[in-house]
Amino acid sequence: MTQVTVWNEYRHERTNPIAMDIYPNGIHTAIATQLQEEYGFSAQTATLDEAEHGLTVEVLNRTDVLIWWGHMAHDEVDDEIVNRVQARVLEGMGLIILHSGHYSKIFKKLMGTSCALKWREADEKERLWVVNPAHPIAAGIGEYIELEQEEMYGEHFDIPTPDELVFVSWFEGGEVFRSGCTYSRGQGKVFYFRPGHETYPTYHNPQIIRVIANAVNWAADGRGAQPQYGHVPVPLEQIHR
Template identity: 75%
Template sequence: MNNHLRVTVWNENRHEQTNPKAKEIYPDGIHKAIARFLTEAGMDAGTATLDEPEHGLTDEKLASTDVLIWWGHLAHDEVQDEIVSKVQQRVLDGMGLIVLHSGHYSKIFKALMGTSCSLKWREADEKERLWVVAPSHPIAEGIGEYIELPEEEMYGEHFDIPAPDELIFTSWFEGGEIFRSGCAYTRGSGKVFYFRPGHETYPTYHNPAIQRVIVNAAKWAQPVKRELPIRGNVQPLEQIGAAIR
């Protein structure tokens, strides 16, 4: 019996087809690079991409996914609203969701946040230092005081999101900006984690510390095995005094 955590890595897979630098860094696509290190960590990791039927997110695929990882950028508008609604419902029912980098502007993240999710940005090959601000959180397990990336795209405040339930990482950039880079939420019965790094023309997902964070986040976001709460009109557990007077 396979009891491994079942993770699906979703990627629009467009940059890797059109941008030579992205293709050089991720020849099999960002989704395959992420799935590879998740598999090495003992997870049952599969992939799905935008141009597959139903974006690779069929009812069967979603039903067999414990945690969905999402990377998108160029083609947010091409994601069908019907698929977004199905993913959102699965999250509310307990499936974990990890949104990476430019996925902040995806339909699914905006639907779950209820805000524009807009931010400042700049591509200038600048250093990013992700400071761990919640060192006791499971997502930060095995990470030192900070993760330093020699080159990344800058994302800066103000980031138009609801205040995170838990803030795990805060980034500082060489140009002076800061950013809430690791944001954890609960939505319904599901857990959501937004993790900022991962511009397609930098080898960020080959970095062992970044890989460790994503592995940790997948473990943290997995569904809790329990009976769902009963809602609606119910009979009392105890006899109500008013009913016998």
């Protein structure tokens, strides 16, 4: 059974009355519960204020896919934990970065860019167009997902060119955005998925959870050959001098 860990700062839901009302037990709990009950994953949660941010060596070693939501406390994430997560991704753990996690230390470290973008909060309609309908992350979605209210993210999004682009968003105010991007880093698969502002019920939308579940399956899927690094004292063939 695929083991998922949903990580969340869990700050907005304890300080913002609107977020608290929408996600009384936190965004992490809302996502983990649906992934477990509706898709059969084994899902646990971890939050910023736990010891080692809940991401101990033991937790990460048994995690197949880590889901990450952060916003107001990116700088509070300890660099040692970031390095630990990066190492697990390179070893083969899947990573799904949600919404404002684009500015997280771990995403910026893996991307090697600023991951900067434009944004606006104006209760705008968002339409996420499926631009790669053959991709498994888009399975069962149809042509688009429509969200009546969301925070706008706009281009330019300072990320490396995605390995695959699955979704492109259009917003009521006119902006567009690369909203579903895949990458390979070492043996690990990374997916960035844009929707999920804390004051909107985005993670109660069945299609959004379907995308996240699809991404879990994709990120946990089998890997290729295991590379070997370091000194090779014995050659495969005899060396003639």
